């Protein structure tokens with residue numbers, strides 16, 4: 472049995488392979504030609520962000536599982552996996568805390584003008600604090616969480632801790648499931664009108680691409696802070712840029728971009744009312760360890776020990792007949 476790890480992961484995961492006497496190799500070269508050659512004889516793949524497309528997958532005759540180090544799997548051709556009854560696994564338990572904390576960090580930094588205050592002190596202008604623009608509290612503000620899965624739920628608990636009013640839009644959940652978390656179910660358009668904060672936590676697909684674009688920026692309150700740690704493209708970047716430049720909203724925090732990495736002279740980089748991070752919301756040390764262990768466990772348990780497999784991590788279980 473042989474596993475290919477595409478992109479270095481925390482060593483704790485390799486311990487799982489070692490303990491189970493499973494042969495594995497790690498490759499950081501993610502070019503298609505290289506992966507076709509390297510992965511030809513593997514039984515399973517652990518992958519970070521590299522694209523695993525049909526040209527690669529169709530060359531691997533013994534492949535049984537692709538395990539994502541993370542929860543999004545838009546970089547893997549799942550249609551090919553489904554058609555060929557190959558499992559697709561994610562690290563469902565690993566990410567939510569880190570990403571929810573990242574969102575809180577972005578909301579707090581933008582709301583409290585933290586970077587301007589920091590600059591003032593370091594420039595020796597301590598006494599000029601009265602000249603800082605207004606900054607605010609999260610207390611009693613309304614947040615709209617779009618998508619109430621693992622991360623949306625983790626975020627709601629933290630927002631409630633800050634005594635915010637938490638509204639949720641998720642058409643795949645009942646009102647009851649949302650109310651169980653002390654949150655208020657709301658229709659998207661209604662939420663757009665009242666929100667002081669919006670945080671996006673849903674997958675990117677043909678339904679959700681440009682979910683927030685020019686029309687929505689006409690509805691939002693001018694004090695809105697918009698956060699996207701889900702996937703680039705759910706918020707139209709050009710529309711966001713224009714809204715921020717014209718102060719139609721107060722600010723935005725983005726961990727994800729339409730194209731990653733974004734071009735070096737991206738227009739959003741020129742604005743002061745943005746806080747941008749390099750798709751690292753889930754890359755705290757704790758989270759990297761959890762993702763590494765969980766992705767390797769998914770592979771080992773799927774191949775060797777189905778009793779121990781966390782079946783909720785296998786997203787296409789229904790087509791595998793297990």
Ligand SMILES: NC(=O)c1ccc[n+]([C@@H]2O[C@H](COP(=O)([O-])OP(=O)(O)OC[C@H]3O[C@@H](n4cnc5c(N)ncnc54)[C@H](O)[C@@H]3O)[C@@H](O)[C@H]2O)c1
Pocket residue numbers: 541542543544566570617618619620621622623640641642643644672673674675678679700701702726727750751752753754
């Ligand atoms: N920035 C990062 O490092 C990072 C890390 C982990 C996850 N993510 C991304 O965060 C997102 C959420 O992850 P998760 O683990 O919470 O996923 P999840 O599958 O647990 O939850 C997604 C939720 O979105 C809901 N949803 C789907 N379509 C919707 C729509 N049109 N409107 C409203 N709700 C909708 C689903 O019902 C589900 O409850 C994913 O896009 C994932 O790729 C980013």
